[in-house]
Amino acid sequence: MDDPNTASKPETLVACPVCDLVLRVSAPDKGQWVRCPRCRHPLVRPPEDRHLTPALAVAALVMLAVALSFPYIEFQRSGIGESMTVLDAATKLAAFHHPELGLLVFGTIVVLPALYLLAVLWIEFSLGRRPRLAGTRTLIRALHYCKPWMMADVFAIAALVSLVKIIGMAEVFLKPGFWTFAGFALLLLMVVQRVNPLVMWARLEGPPQAPPALRPGLSARLQHYQGCEQCSQLQPIEHQHCDRCSARLHSRHPDSIQRTLAYLVAATIACFPAHLYPIMVTTSLGNTQPATIISGVLQFIAHGDWPIALVIFTASVVVPFGKILALSWLCLASRREKPLDMPAQMALYRFTEWIGRWSMIDVFVVAIVVALVRLGNLMSIDPGPGGMAFAAVVILTMLAAHSFDPRLIWDQQQRRTDDYDALERRA
Numbered sequence: 252m253d254d255p256n257t258a259s260k261p262e263t264l265v266a267c268p269v270c271d272l273v274l275r276v277s278a279p280d281k282g283q284w285v286r287c288p289r290c291r292h293p294l295v296r297p298p299e300d301r302h303l304t305p306a307l308a309v310a311a312l313v314m315l316a317v318a319l320s321f322p323y324i325e326f327q328r329s330g331i332g333e334s335m336t337v338l339d340a341a342t343k344l345a346a347f348h349h350p351e352l353g354l355l356v357f358g359t360i361v362v363l364p365a366l367y368l369l370a371v372l373w374i375e376f377s378l379g380r381r382p383r384l385a386g387t388r389t390l391i392r393a394l395h396y397c398k399p400w401m402m403a404d405v406f407a408i409a410a411l412v413s414l415v416k417i418i419g420m421a422e423v424f425l426k427p428g429f430w431t432f433a434g435f436a437l438l439l440l441m442v443v444q445r446v447n448p449l450v451m452w453a454r455l456e457g458p459p460q461a462p463p464a465l466r467p468g469l470s471a472r473l474q475h476y477q478g479c480e481q482c483s484q485l486q487p488i489e490h491q492h493c494d495r496c497s498a499r500l501h502s503r504h505p506d507s508i509q510r511t512l513a514y515l516v517a518a519t520i521a522c523f524p525a526h527l528y529p530i531m532v533t534t535s536l537g538n539t540q541p542a543t544i545i546s547g548v549l550q551f552i553a554h555g556d557w558p559i560a561l562v563i564f565t566a567s568v569v570v571p572f573g574k575i576l577a578l579s580w581l582c583l584a585s586r587r588e589k590p591l592d593m594p595a596q597m598a599l600y601r602f603t604e605w606i607g608r609w610s611m612i613d614v615f616v617v618a619i620v621v622a623l624v625r626l627g628n629l630m631s632i633d634p635g636p637g638g639m640a641f642a643a644v645v646i647l648t649m650l651a652a653h654s655f656d657p658r659l660i661w662d663q664q665q666r667r668t669d670d671y672d673a674l675e676r677r678a
């Protein structure tokens with residue numbers, strides 16, 4: 252596809268990274284997405300004001316800096332007050348013998364988002380000048396890997412869940428750090444939504460070149476070609492690296508099914524300690540009360556907080572188990588001879604990929620309450636061993652979804668899809 256802001260709209264051939272269909276695409280009109288007609292994967296977003304993305308990224312970084320310098324939530328009980336900052340959520344976990352969990356929290360809510368925003372600024376600045384800045388190509392490739400691991404929005408929602416959890420124990424006040432962090436999470440979402448590596452590659456390298464012999468409407472692999480997952484350029488199946496963006500090429504992810512199943516088995520094993528060991532331990536006036544994920548949900552129900560109980564139960568129990576089942580089923584389905592309901596399989600794959608990171612909500616709730624509720628003997632909450640095991644379940648299921656190659660779902664489809672024009676008409 253061509254630079255979306257130019258007037259001429261030459262067509263070019265690319266391979267859909269999700270279903271491997273060779274497609275004819277041109278720059279979209281304003282307000283219109285270019286989607287794959289077969290799997291509906293959004294390929295190119297509509298053209299828009301290019302200066303807005305760096306402006307949003309700068310605003311997000313400023314918001315993050317402010318959020319880190321002010322208290323996040325304050326907690327008062329019997330005249331004793333305690334407040335926490337966003338950084339406390341990570342450092343207190345580290346102080347209580349969970350340095351890896353602290354690192355995970357800090358990395359996913361602060362470090363990765365900040366690096367992502369800086370990379371976007373670097374790339375946007377580089378694309379507007381000649382010669383380009385060093386590292387631009389590496390950074391565009393890195394954005395793709397960074398995206399699923401940024402969880403600032405999950406942390407912001409976890410803060411609200413934590414409030415409900417502790418509001419019965421004491422008075423809770425939302426401080427400026429809370430509002431600015433929520434603003435940062437929102438701006439980050441807007442930047443992520445606007446960043447499209449395909450458009451970045453088009454601005455950097457011009458439109459992708461495709462061999463004229465290729466036919467749209469057939470899978471690239473059937474024609475002994477492969478599409479680059481980063482920039483969609485088509486090239487012969489024997490090429491190891493993309494001619495255009497230098498990314499590693501795989502016609503299909505190597506050992507996709509085996510790797511996915513291995514991650515799923517590991518995640519299933521980690522589910523046992525995650526649910527059997529306490530995720531947090533509350534000490535109040537000498538009484539020690541350990542709480543597992545399930546007993547935490549039951550506590551919310553006992554207090555009548557049904558909506559929060561439902562959120563935690565869904566995020567911590569339904570989603571991880573559902574994801575393990577759904578991905579196992581997709582692995583089996585991609586080996587079947589007879590084609591199954593393709594739209595349903597794609598919907599299931601997209602949903603499992605999207606929902607996975609939201610399971611981190613309970614880990615973040617633990618990080619927040621551990622940092623906040625520190626009133627010595629009067630009341631304090633410590634992290635339990637279940638937290639790390641549960642974080643492992645979330646990470647392993649995310650890695651499983653990442654290892655699974657959705658193009659395998661389409662391989663068992665009929666060798667030749669419908670007439671390409673019919674597909675385009677349906678789009």
Ligand SMILES: [Zn+2]
Nearest residue numbers: 267270287290
């Ligand atoms: Zn597709």
Ligand SMILES: [Zn+2]
Nearest residue numbers: 479482493496
């Ligand atoms: Zn490429």
